[in-house]
């Protein structure tokens with residue numbers, strides 16, 4: 443039954459726009475509207491359009507900003523440990539290596555996934571999704587939507603390292619004997635997590651399903 | 663197990679009569695009217711009319727005819743498999759009760775220690791706020807605020823918003839305020855990270871166990887309670903039903 447899927451009607455073909463917040467169907471037209479007119483959802487008042495406004499531009503902007511900040515986030519130390527007067531600073535990567543040295547394999551694996559694999563995977567997947575929209579790749583739309591949902595789901599888990607640090611900071615706070623402190627890298631890393639989450643949020647999944655006809659109307 | 667899955671699949675497909683059948687036969691213009699008889703409806707407002715008959719997938723924009731689903735069921739998009747709407751049993755009462763229970767955990771989760779540790783004869787206890795404050799004290803005000811917001815404040819605010827919105831619906835009062843509050847609730851959803859904070863606490867505990875004696879404090883269990891209640895209330899909350907109840911254009 444899924445074979446005639448391609449022949450299905452999209453809401454925008456009927457001049458209907460679904461509200462991305464409350465999912466209500468609203469009437470919408472492309473033409474005959476004044477320049478600064480905003481069409482809003484009749485139920486929740488959110489702005490409605492066939493696609494989120496400036497979705498591609500915003501997603502690219504957040505993504506590029508996130509990608510740039512990923513560099514200082516990995517180069518600068520994120521934590522430092524002072525033990526009996528000796529201060530040791532660690533970047534994300536060296537922190538994982540230190541965990542492995544101390545045989546904390548389980549923790550090291552989770553932090554590696556959350557802090558390194560997830561951000562990199564997320565940024566590359568989003569770039570792939572955006573490319574697919576720009577070049578109007580027709581195959582694999584369904585897989586791309588699943589990829590997008592997966593990216594949306596895993597993005598938050600990058601905060602794990604920051605939470606571990608926040609708890610450590612509260613616990614290991616004994617002056618010169620043992621003290622854990624945050625370092626500048628943590629700000630960059632937090633910014634990367636937030637920016638990539640915003641990128642996923644501003645991407646409109648309907649772009650994946652947009653066919654050539656409607657792509658022409660939007661001019662993308 | 664497989665046969666049950668197949669039965670379900672057949673069931674779901676039966677609920678959606680894909681519009682393409684009319685589009686194929688005649689010219690597109692004529693089929694438009696058969697799908698959307700908006701022009702004939704003079705008595706009802708057109709908005710109400712569309713919304714009670716049609717639904718569009720918010721993930722892929724596929725337009726479908728609405729059909730009734732049994733209690734506990736879910737309508738899925740045949741094209742991209744995202745869920746369109748549910749029919750949850752006693753949704754509003756259950757979600758309200760669970761959200762209220764969750765809020766009870768808010769104060770102990772904030773005031774009681776998450777972890778306590780004894781090391782070289784010293785006792786140390788940490789609450790959520792102390793980690794955030796420690797970050798702020800060393801110059802990381804933004805990160806400290808984020809930790810406090812994501813770990814406890816946003817989850818708690820969400821529970822509070824569910825309680826207020828559902829009470830407004832029950833009392834049939836302040837619905838226009840409730841719409842804005844529910845919008846905020848929906849917008850905050852990705853930013854609630856209790857489960858990640860709890861995993862972070864668990865990892866910290868494992869890490870510290872080598873050098874010190876670490877135990878989970880009562881605050882940890884209160885936070886687990888808050889997490890469970892928000893998960894359960896999110897599962898039992900029928901979002902589309904709440905929106906329908908809040909809609910000024912419908913009277914159901």
Ligand SMILES: [Zn+2]
Nearest residue numbers: 461464483486
């Ligand atoms: Zn809306």
Ligand SMILES: [Zn+2]
Nearest residue numbers: 719722739742
């Ligand atoms: Zn869909």
